[in-house]
Amino acid sequence: MSEPRLDVRKTYKLYIGGGFVRSESGRCLPARNPSGRLLDNFCQASRKDLRDAVAAARGAGEGWAKRSPYLRGQILYRAAEMLENRASAMTEEIARSTGVAAAQARAEVNLAIDRLVYFAGWTDKFTQVFGAVNPVASSHFNFTIPEPTGVVAVLAPDEPSLLALVSLAAPVILTGNSAVVIASERFPLPALSLAEIVATSDLPGGVINILAGKRGELLAHIADHLDINAVVNAVAGAEQALQSGTAINLKRYAARNLSAEEWFTDAGQDPYWIGDTVEYKTVWHPIGL
Amino acid sequence: MKTKIKPAEVSAKRPVAVLEPVAAPRKPKAVVPVKERRLRFGAEWEYAPAPETVPAKIEARYELFIDGKFVGPHSGKYFDSINPATEEKLCEIAHGDAEDVDRAVKAARRAFEGVWGKMSGRDRGKYLYRVARLVQEKSRELAVLETMDGGKPIKESRDFDLPMVAAHFFYHGGWADKLAYAFPGKTPRALGVAGQIIPWNFPLLMAAWKIAPALACGNTVVLKPSRTTSVSALHLARIFQEAGVPDGVVNIVTGTAETGAAIYHHADVNKIAFTGSTEVGKIIARACAGTGKRLTLELGGKAANIVLEDAPLDQAVEGVVCGIYFNQGHVCCAGSRLFVQEGVYATVIKKLRDRIQTLRLGNPLDKNTDVGAINSGWQLEKIRELVQSGQEEGAEIEQTQCALPARGYWYPPTFLTNVTMSNRVAREEIFGPVLSVMTFRTPEEALERANNTPYGLSAGVWTDKGSKIFKMAGKLRAGVVWANSYNKFDPASPFGGYKESGFGREGGAQGLSAYVDLS
Amino acid sequence: MNATLSYPVRPGSIREAVPTVDQVTIEERAADFTKRSIKTSAKLAGLKMVVSMIDLTTLEGKDTPGRIAYLCRKALRPIEAKYEVPSCGAVCVYPNMVRYARRFLGDNSPVRVASVATGFPSGQYPLRTKLEETRRATGDGADEIDMVMDRGAFLAGDHGRVSDEIGAIKGACGEAHLKVILETGELVTYDNVRLASQLAMEAGADFIKTSTGKVQPAATLPVTLVMLEAIRDYFFATGVRIGMKPAGGIRTAKQSLAYLVMVKETLGDDWLTPELFRIGASTLLNDVLMQIVKTVEGNYQSADYFSLS
Numbered sequence A: 001m002s003e004p005r006l007d008v009r010k011t012y013k014l015y016i017g018g019g020f021v022r023s024e025s026g027r028c029l030p031a032r033n034p035s036g037r038l039l040d041n042f043c044q045a046s047r048k049d050l051r052d053a054v055a056a057a058r059g060a061g062e063g064w065a066k067r068s069p070y071l072r073g074q075i076l077y078r079a080a081e082m083l084e085n086r087a088s089a090m091t092e093e094i095a096r097s098t099g100v101a102a103a104q105a106r107a108e109v110n111l112a113i114d115r116l117v118y119f120a121g122w123t124d125k126f127t128q129v130f131g132a133v134n135p136v137a138s139s140h141f142n143f144t145i146p147e148p149t150g151v152v153a154v155l156a157p158d159e160p161s162l163l164a165l166v167s168l169a170a171p172v173i174l175t176g177n178s179a180v181v182i183a184s185e186r187f188p189l190p191a192l193s194l195a196e197i198v199a200t201s202d203l204p205g206g207v208i209n210i211l212a213g214k215r216g217e218l219l220a221h222i223a224d225h226l227d228i229n230a231v232v233n234a235v236a237g238a239e240q241a242l243q244s245g246t247a248i249n250l251k252r253y254a255a256r257n258l259s260a261e262e263w264f265t266d267a268g269q270d271p272y273w274i275g276d277t278v279e280y281k282t283v284w285h286p287i288g289l
Numbered sequence B: 001m002k003t004k005i006k007p008a009e010v011s012a013k014r015p016v017a018v019l020e021p022v023a024a025p026r027k028p029k030a031v032v033p034v035k036e037r038r039l040r041f042g043a044e045w046e047y048a049p050a051p052e053t054v055p056a057k058i059e060a061r062y063e064l065f066i067d068g069k070f071v072g073p074h075s076g077k078y079f080d081s082i083n084p085a086t087e088e089k090l091c092e093i094a095h096g097d098a099e100d101v102d103r104a105v106k107a108a109r110r111a112f113e114g115v116w117g118k119m120s121g122r123d124r125g126k127y128l129y130r131v132a133r134l135v136q137e138k139s140r141e142l143a144v145l146e147t148m149d150g151g152k153p154i155k156e157s158r159d160f161d162l163p164m165v166a167a168h169f170f171y172h173g174g175w176a177d178k179l180a181y182a183f184p185g186k187t188p189r190a191l192g193v194a195g196q197i198i199p200w201n202f203p204l205l206m207a208a209w210k211i212a213p214a215l216a217c218g219n220t221v222v223l224k225p226s227r228t229t230s231v232s233a234l235h236l237a238r239i240f241q242e243a244g245v246p247d248g249v250v251n252i253v254t255g256t257a258e259t260g261a262a263i264y265h266h267a268d269v270n271k272i273a274f275t276g277s278t279e280v281g282k283i284i285a286r287a288c289a290g291t292g293k294r295l296t297l298e299l300g301g302k303a304a305n306i307v308l309e310d311a312p313l314d315q316a317v318e319g320v321v322c323g324i325y326f327n328q329g330h331v332c333c334a335g336s337r338l339f340v341q342e343g344v345y346a347t348v349i350k351k352l353r354d355r356i357q358t359l360r361l362g363n364p365l366d367k368n369t370d371v372g373a374i375n376s377g378w379q380l381e382k383i384r385e386l387v388q389s390g391q392e393e394g395a396e397i398e399q400t401q402c403a404l405p406a407r408g409y410w411y412p413p414t415f416l417t418n419v420t421m422s423n424r425v426a427r428e429e430i431f432g433p434v435l436s437v438m439t440f441r442t443p444e445e446a447l448e449r450a451n452n453t454p455y456g457l458s459a460g461v462w463t464d465k466g467s468k469i470f471k472m473a474g475k476l477r478a479g480v481v482w483a484n485s486y487n488k489f490d491p492a493s494p495f496g497g498y499k500e501s502g503f504g505r506e507g508g509a510q511g512l513s514a515y516v517d518l519s
Numbered sequence C: 001m002n003a004t005l006s007y008p009v010r011p012g013s014i015r016e017a018v019p020t021v022d023q024v025t026i027e028e029r030a031a032d033f034t035k036r037s038i039k040t041s042a043k044l045a046g047l048k049m050v051v052s053m054i055d056l057t058t059l060e061g062k063d064t065p066g067r068i069a070y071l072c073r074k075a076l077r078p079i080e081a082k083y084e085v086p087s088c089g090a091v092c093v094y095p096n097m098v099r100y101a102r103r104f105l106g107d108n109s110p111v112r113v114a115s116v117a118t119g120f121p122s123g124q125y126p127l128r129t130k131l132e133e134t135r136r137a138t139g140d141g142a143d144e145i146d147m148v149m150d151r152g153a154f155l156a157g158d159h160g161r162v163s164d165e166i167g168a169i170k171g172a173c174g175e176a177h178l179k180v181i182l183e184t185g186e187l188v189t190y191d192n193v194r195l196a197s198q199l200a201m202e203a204g205a206d207f208i209k210t211s212t213g214k215v216q217p218a219a220t221l222p223v224t225l226v227m228l229e230a231i232r233d234y235f236f237a238t239g240v241r242i243g244m245k246p247a248g249g250i251r252t253a254k255q256s257l258a259y260l261v262m263v264k265e266t267l268g269d270d271w272l273t274p275e276l277f278r279i280g281a282s283t284l285l286n287d288v289l290m291q292i293v294k295t296v297e298g299n300y301q302s303a304d305y306f307s308l309s
Helices: A047-066 A069-085 A087-098 A102-120 A126-130 A163-173 A189-199 A215-223 A239-249 A271-277 B098-116 B121-137 B139-150 B154-175 B203-216 B231-242 B257-265 B278-288 B313-329 B342-356 B377-392 B443-451 B466-475 B510-515 C023-033 C040-053 C065-076 C095-105 C127-139 C151-155 C159-173 C190-203 C221-238 C253-267 C284-297
Strands: A014-016 A019-021 A028-032 A038-043 A140-148 A151-155 A178-182 A208-211 A230-233 A252-255 A278-286 B064-066 B069-071 B078-083 B088-094 B193-197 B220-224 B250-252 B271-275 B294-298 B304-307 B337-341 B396-399 B414-417 B434-440 B458-462 B480-483 C054-057 C090-093 C112-117 C144-148 C177-181 C207-209 C243-245 C279-281
Touching: A014 A047, A014 A189, A019 A189, A038 A189, A047 A140, A047 A151, A047 A178, A047 A208, A047 A215, A069 A087, A069 A102, A069 A163, A069 A189, A069 B154, A087 A102, A087 A189, A102 A163, A102 B121, A126 A140, A126 A271, A140 A271, A151 A163, A151 A215, A163 A178, A163 A189, A163 A208, A163 A271, A178 A215, A189 A208, A215 A239, A230 A239, A230 A271, A239 A252, A252 A271, A271 A278, A278 B466, B064 B098, B078 B139, B088 B231, B098 B193, B098 B220, B098 B250, B098 B257, B121 B139, B121 B154, B121 B203, B121 B231, B139 B154, B139 B203, B139 B231, B154 B203, B193 B203, B193 B257, B203 B220, B203 B231, B203 B271, B203 B510, B220 B257, B231 B250, B257 B271, B257 B278, B271 B278, B271 B510, B278 B294, B304 B313, B304 B443, B313 B342, B313 B434, B313 B458, B313 C023, B337 B342, B337 B443, B342 B396, B342 B414, B342 B434, B377 B396, B377 B414, B377 B434, B434 B443, B443 B466, B458 B466, B466 B480, C023 C221, C023 C253, C040 C054, C040 C253, C040 C284, C054 C065, C054 C284, C065 C090, C065 C095, C090 C095, C095 C112, C095 C127, C112 C127, C127 C144, C127 C159, C144 C159, C151 C159, C151 C190, C159 C177, C159 C190, C190 C207, C190 C221, C207 C221, C221 C243, C221 C253, C253 C279, C253 C284, C279 C284
Parallel strands: A151 A178, A151 A230, A178 A208, A230 A252, B193 B220, B193 B271, B220 B250, B271 B294, B304 B337, B304 B458, B337 B434, B414 B434, B458 B480, C054 C090, C054 C279, C090 C112, C112 C144, C144 C177, C177 C207, C207 C243
Antiparallel strands: A014 A019, A014 A208, A028 A038, A140 A278, B064 B069, B064 B250, B078 B088, B396 B414
16 A cells, blocks of 8 residues: 655745745745635745845846847747646646636636737837837937836736736836736735746846735835836725825836736737836937938 | 156146157068058968758658648649759759649638638737747758758858748737737738749748738738749748648749749739749739739849948948848849949948958858859859940959859859949849949939939948938938948838839838738 | 058048947957858867967966966966977066066067056056056066056047057067057947057057956957957058957857957958967966867867866
8 A cells, every 4th residue: 555645845935036035034924725725835025025126127127128129029938838838737726726617727827828929929019009200390300219117016916816917017028127026915826836937938037026925015115116117006905005105206107907807808918008118218310411 | 777757848638758768669560562561361271161060851852832731733743953052953843833823722712711811810820930939940951951952151041041030920920919000090801812922032031021921911822932942932831731820821832933923813812922023023013903913022123332431431341241242142132233432432442352352152051151152044144244244334343262163153242343324234133242333422422323223122321420321311212221231131120112123011010011901 | 453541531630530330230240250160170270370379368466476387387388299289479467477477488488478567457557657667577578568558548538648658658668569458348339449449559559459358348359350450451551560469258269269260351361370469368278278189089178187377
């Protein structure tokens, strides 16, 4: 008679600067499924982890923005390849975390993959759609180009924990921004697993950073952090706290008020979201001999 | 030994220390007399042969690709394809006729109505992404095939053609589900079946330029590669099979000019796209007149490459060299007329003369080869005839001094000076590694001369002054203007000509409009 | 055809007489040279040529006579005789170490003694002490002086001072040949590098050199190409052949061969000699030796089998 195999339990870590780290505060939280059963422990991000993540994002931003749009597109496509390859594991992760049926979980994973492919195709096109050569009256060549705003804080909603995060982060980073994502508070494990897929997708470290823990602890520090350029918020109820703080350095603020179901529709795949985290630069140059 | 340093009068500009010489000065440097000031590009440290080692499988015989399968030609006939660097036979290619074209168009129509025309943009895009990835994976082999079939150096097919092929599929894969954003206010629909006829200078890349946007917009395709370069397109067909692209979405009918004619005469083809000579372009335009077929043409050119006296000269010379000798000058947008501002003429010519001596001509499969074989005996004859006419009309010839291999079709990089605007070499497209050089005094004159041609595909401008770039770019009657650059391509950048260089654009958002119905 | 060059020279500063450089195109051209595939006999010949052009360098505060001894012996005999590898072109050391180098190498060595001087690496010192350094170094036996250009003066637009200083140091060199280090990493733009090259050559440099190796970036292919193009134009204008030395950042045999290709295809065979081309390096030597042995023996080598310098 063989004994049941003893499994090796996983602690889910934060993803900062391309590496997996424990919180500097040493704290962990238990992840529980809807009926309260303990799943695994995950590291609880502190404001110092947030600080480190922002520093990593800032450091990675310049190199990422300098990559060609084609290369950024290929990297996002690669992330889709990696997620496709790990679809079963991710489906299992979502199902056990949230209690939804496997088919529903799989549908979420499939859509997340397709969203990555969708946004991968925008990297080398959004400039043509959102930029312009402007027909000014004087003898000047005048053009407007969108440029990444810099470091963007992204607040993902509780559900759908994977799909919403992907749909929020992709339009932010495809232009060359780097992101600090605060994962779903109720269902953080799929997000932290996504980090492992991001880490193997050729995305440079620091371009996406994923933190988990208690949103409430981190909100104020996000709001008044002077080195965050924009906030993309999909958490109902967080708006007040964020907006009063973001005025400190005039962060760009974008709200994504979608219901859990709406993330599964085309409303969750809107290329105009790209415009919320870019700056439009207009350049003049004389035309003449 | 002691020094006497006299601190100088401290001027407003800078203090100067005046010194006595302290040691016996070294012998003055050797000065080479003017007439002997030459750069010696000799045999010291010869590069050893460096042949590409990737094994590539060329089949003995290639069939047509219709409805997802490789099938024999209706006539049972095949023609030989040779390696222009060796004149050796590579393989046999199926000779498609009007029957085969009809079969292919029917397959394309079925595929359009049954599968592809109904498929979501998202899924069409995914197929194109798969194709892009497969091209990347098979890149080395495809590059070798392309070099053997067409004569271009492996360095070019490996580093330019193949990466660009993958990029085109990638780029257009991304448009498939985003077409509404390229046509605000419209609901773009596919046209149906596209008939596409491509040339021999960038065989696989031209196939990508045609197929990718057509498929992205929801059309199906019947493609005819050039007679002398069919192999890479047929290997691309295998990639479509491997990617699972549904049967009939892409069909490849190899053959000759008659095969192409069967395509553009076919009543059930909704759109024709042609890249090739202006002469054939006009024939096709007449054939399509009044038929309701949509048409785009990408034809010949005689581009002006203009070097102004304030250009970064060494880089301008690089740009001139790239402009005309890249791909042996078999480029529709080649910078085949060089206009040099008189003040820097002597300098530019000298640098050009030295630079072409370091171009290496020879076995296209050698990784150090810069200039490969001329694509066919017929093209070689045309080049020779035109250069001779140039010399007869008074031009002086300068060439790379190099040995030409005994077998194969070869022409060394050449430039002709003392050319005037009426010479045939200044007016007719040579489509070879031959540059015609003329001068000008002012930018206005350069513009006038550059525009004085029925062609209008491309042009180059070399100057350090920004405003001049924009002014000249604005006035050049050419579809592509390269400022301080030449022969730059990107799937996101629209490409196409003015005037008799054709109409329609390929690449970028503008390139999609050829493949959609906006009514 | 008339071989003299003509630029549209207007009266005024030297800048108008020197062409500008397009960054994108020159970087593309430089990258082309790395695509040359140098194999078998060409590789062996090229690598041996590289060794003969290496200025084997040690420039550390902690250099001692013992360290110099190792360096000199390695430069003289990099590897056992059976591989028929020439000596290095030179050793490159700080002024205080020159006499030890001279002692170990003797007076008639195939390996030259090059000394950095003039307040290396920053150059932020009075001219008086720079001259003194130069004289002492040559007095101690240096065959070559590698001086640093005054970047502060250059970037402040005081080109006259830069020239005068180079001329003065040249005077103090006596029989020694003078390399002028431009410190391209601090000049930043290729336009500046082209201009500085011209200034240095006109002021008396025998060689122009990219870097001290103490600042990043040090030598790169495109920056070297800019300097080679300046040398080329200067040769046509004056008939004088100036040498070139990239230094710092060249660590692998493959990189060094790309530099040789670039020299050959830009200036031609006449510059493929240690008299006109050197590479300032330290770790490069063993990588080149490993590649030489691999080419001869056929198997991949290990650092354990190659003596430290």
